[in-house]
Every structure is written in structure tokens, then in C-alpha cells.
Amino acid sequence: xxTYAAIYNNNEIRENSSSGGIFSALADKFDVVxxxxxxxxxxxxxxxRVEGDITPxxxxxxxxxxxxxxxxxxxxxxxxxxxxxxxxxxxxxxxLSLFLGKKYQNLFLLDIIxxxxxSPKLWxxxxxxxxxxxxxxxxxxxxxxxxxxxxxxxxxxxxxxSKDTDSFMRxxxxxxxxxxxxxxxHAKQYKKSDMTIADFWGIENVAPDMHDGRGTSLVxxxxxxxxxxxxxxxxxxxxxxVSYEEGVKGNPSEYSSVARPQKRDTxxxxxxxxxxxxxxKKYAADIKFLLLRKVVRKIKRTIKKIWRG
Numbered sequence: 001x002x003t004y005a006a007i008y009n010n011n012e013i014r015e016n017s018s019s020g021g022i023f024s025a026l027a028d029k030f031d032v033v034x035x036x037x038x039x040x041x042x043x044x045x046x047x048x049r050v051e052g053d054i055t056p057x058x059x060x061x062x063x064x065x066x067x068x069x070x071x072x073x074x075x076x077x078x079x080x081x082x083x084x085x086x087x088x089x090x091x092x093x094x095x096l097s098l099f100l101g102k103k104y105q106n107l108f109l110l111d112i113i114x115x116x117x118x119s120p121k122l123w124x125x126x127x128x129x130x131x132x133x134x135x136x137x138x139x140x141x142x143x144x145x146x147x148x149x150x151x152x153x154x155x156x157x158x159x160x161x162s163k164d165t166d167s168f169m170r171x172x173x174x175x176x177x178x179x180x181x182x183x184x185x186h187a188k189q190y191k192k193s194d195m196t197i198a199d200f201w202g203i204e205n206v207a208p209d210m211h212d213g214r215g216t217s218l219v220x221x222x223x224x225x226x227x228x229x230x231x232x233x234x235x236x237x238x239x240x241x242v243s244y245e246e247g248v249k250g251n252p253s254e255y256s257s258v259a260r261p262q263k264r265d266t267x268x269x270x271x272x273x274x275x276x277x278x279x280x281k282k283y284a285a286d287i288k289f290l291l292l293r294k295v296v297r298k299i300k301r302t303i304k305k306i307w308r309g
Contacts, residue, residue: 002227003247004219005200005210006239018060018143019199020217023087025233026110026195027054030085032077036065042137043124047088049073057087060112060142062172063123064179067092071099078104089114090187097192108229111191113198113218115253116182118172122271126168129276134159149199149215167276167284175258176267176283183260188253194226195219202250207240218247220254 008014008021017024027033033050035057045065050057074096077084086096087110097109127137137156144155153162154169163169171177200218204211219239221227248254261267267283274282 001244002221002230002241003244004221004230004239004241005203005207005247006217006219006234006237007210007215008217009236009238013058014215015145016055017058017215019149019197019215021215022197022217022219022233022237023110024054024058025236026108026229027057027085027087029083029229029232030108031082033057033085033087034070034074035087036061038140042140043127044120047092049077062142062169063118063120067095071096074107075100078107082106084108085110087112089117090185090191090193091181093193094187094190108195108225109193111187111193111196113196113251113254114182114185114187115172116175116178116185116258118168118177119179119268119271122171122177123168125271125276125279129280130156145215148213150213167280170284171267171279174283175261176264177271178258178264183257183264185257188255188257191222194223195221195229196254198251198254200247200250206242206246206249210238210240218251220244220247 006020006022008017008025010021010024013024014021023035031051033054034047035050035054036045037048037056038045038061045061045063047065047067047070048056049070074084074086078100083106084104085108086093088096090111091114093109093111100107131137134156139155139157141155143152144160145152146155146160147153147162151162151164153160154166155161161169163173175183196219198218200206200210200216203216210216219230221230263283270279270282
């Protein structure tokens with residue numbers, strides 16, 4: 001297993017990718033590519049099969065995608081002799097491996113380091129809420145780098161919203177809205193991918209010469225097949241080998257699950273009955289406001305106890 005910082009030399013593709021553009025460099029070497037794309041109405045995401053233009057597959061999608069019959073399609077492609085790249089979360093990679101039941105030389109498994117998979121229902125409620133204010137959502141970029149790669153935001157049509165203020169991103173990053181399995185992710189311990197890619201968070205401290213603020217990929221080759229493919233594409237990259245420890249220091253989701261918030265179950269109960277406006281105020285407010293509200297509640301409880309006494 002080897003670990004790299006890497007940047008694709010094609011600046012246009014890199015700019016439209018979540019980090020360093022490595023997925024595009026890899027995908028170019030295959031007959032068929034499977035990955036996640038937004039649905040036309042932007043209310044969901046789904047695993048799709050692509051021959052040729054992989055533009056819909058670029059960029060992160062921050063909620064659970066429908067896999068549909070992709071596993072069956074992959075098997076058909078493999079048995080017909082096509083070279084297949086299957087990209088997804090660790091659990092999707094492991095699921096496909098179990099479905100196939102055997103290894104295929106013409107299959108390459110690529111996973112991303114996954115923080116956790118947010119609720120598709122929350123995303124739908126969020127989109128409906130945003131559309132009431134700004135009109136029909138026709139495009140979304142979850143990882144817009146207009147400001148910078150590190151201080152990224154969401155771009156909805158032409159509206160840019162920083163990750164630090166967007167209500168959906170706040171709920172996601174506070175871990176309220178993840179699937180139950182994400183808090184104890186077995187795919188982090190049992191990895192079946194040939195290669196893992198992710199953002200190289202902390203690159204400015206590990207390899208400053210690989211950091212220009214526009215995105216750097218972390219690449220981990222896990223199998224001989226993974227290393228062979230990296231060797232094929234490395235002439236198209238600016239790259240530097242680093243230690244595994246250096247590579248994952250800023251990205252602990254490579255090996256550990258996030259903690260389950262105490263209010264996680266309450267969050268989903270509220271999601272069933274609360275309008276998004278109230279969800280936003282309760283779960284996506286500024287941290288300072290949430291702390292102040294907590295202090296006020298504590299003071300009120302103390303006063304009530306005194307009065308009862």
C-alpha cells in the first residue's frame with residue numbers, strides 16, 4: 001500500500017472536481033465507468049453507467065444515492081469483456097464485491113473516504129425550502145471552489161453559499177442526518193477497493209509544494225492492480241509520495257466513524273413533522289446561539305427548582 005498527494009495536470013477538469021481531479025484521470029482508462037450523478041430535478045442522486053463523457057459523475061454528492069440495478073449491469077459488462085471502473089463509497093464497493101462473488105481482472109474498484117451518508121429526505125426538504133425562496137434548482141455543486149478549495153461552499157444555480165452558513169451542510173457536518181450504519185461503519189475496517197481517493201486535508205503542512213488552494217487529492221493504492229493503474233496515470237499528474245500517517249492525519253474518516261450525536265433520533269423524529277424552517281433554527285443555528293440557548297434553558301431549570309424548593 002502506498003499513499004500520494006496528487007494533482008491532475010488538466011486545470012479545467014481539476015477546477016470542476018472536488019479536489020485534485022484524479023477521478024477523471026483514472027476514468028479515462030476504462031470502457032465503462034459507474035458513479036453517482038444528480039437526478040435531472042436535483043431532488044436525488046443515483047448510480048449511473050457511463051461510456052464516454054463522465055461530467056455528471058464529477059464532484060461530491062452529499063446524500064445517499066440509489067444503486068438500482070447497477071450491480072447486475074456491472075456483472076453483465078464484466079462478462080462481456082469490458083474494462084469497468086466502479087466508484088462509490090466503501091459500503092457500495094463491498095456490496096458489489098459480495099454480489100459478484102469472485103474477482104474480475106477487468107474490474108477496478110475505487111472508493112472515496114466517506115464522512116457518512118446524509119438522509120435523502122433531508123436533502124429533498126432542503127431543496128423544496130430553497131426553491132420557495134430562489135426558484136427552481138437546476139444545478140448544484142456541493143464543492144464549489146469559487147472562494148477556495150479549503151473554504152468551499154455550495155453553488156445552487158448561480159447562488160453561492162459557504163459551507164459554514166448553509167443549513168444543510170451544517171446539519172451534515174454536525175452528524176445529525178447520517179444513516180445509522182455510518183456511526184459504526186464496517187467498511188472502514190474491511191476494505192475491498194483497489195484504490196481510495198479523497199481530499200488531502202492538511203496538505204499545506206505535509207507537502208506545501210503540492211498546495212495552491214485549488215484542490216489536492218489524496219490517493220491510497222491498496223492492491224497491486226491499484227498501484228499499476230497509478231503508475232499508468234502518474235505522467236499526467238503532479239504527485240508526491242507521503243507516508244500513510246501523513247496522508248490520513250487530516251482525514252480520520254479513512255479509518256474511524258463519526259460519533260453518533262445524542263439528538264440524532266430526535267432529529268429524525270422532528271424531520272417527519274417539522275417544516276424545514278424550524279429544523280434550520282433548531283439544528284443549523286450558529287454555535288454561539290445554540291450555546292446561549294442551552295445556557296438559558298439551564299438557568300430556567302435552575303430557577304424552577306429554586307421556586308419548587
